[in-house]
Amino acid sequence: MERDTETVHEAYAFVCLHCGHGWEEEYEIRHTTDLAGHRRADYFARGVRVPSPLTRNDCPSCNLGPIRILRPGRVNSARTYLA
Numbered sequence: 201m202e203r204d205t206e207t208v209h210e211a212y213a214f215v216c217l218h219c220g221h222g223w224e225e226e227y228e229i230r231h232t233t234d235l236a237g238h239r240r241a242d243y244f245a246r247g248v249r250v251p252s253p254l255t256r257n258d259c260p261s262c263n264l265g266p267i268r269i270l271r272p273g274r275v276n277s278a279r280t281y282l283a
Contacts, residue, residue, distance in 0.1 A: 204233040211272035216259035222275035
């Protein structure tokens with residue numbers, strides 16, 4: 201049973217240091233405190249629960265890594281610059 205839930209929205213940019221693939225994702229993060237006072241964070245991307253992007257260690261393009269996390273907007277601005 202939950203006592204308190206706070207929802208925030210965050211965006212992250214990622215780049216694979218193995219293949220160079222870059223992508224960005226927006227997350228809805230639900231911070232919940234249960235009746236015992238334990239806190240947890242659940243991440244959702246496009247309405248689907250996903251693992252925390254801070255613990256992701258594989259690239260969706262090459263399935264390798266490592267992955268570097270950047271400020272949001274970095275990948276899209278690089279694509280615009282290179283185009």
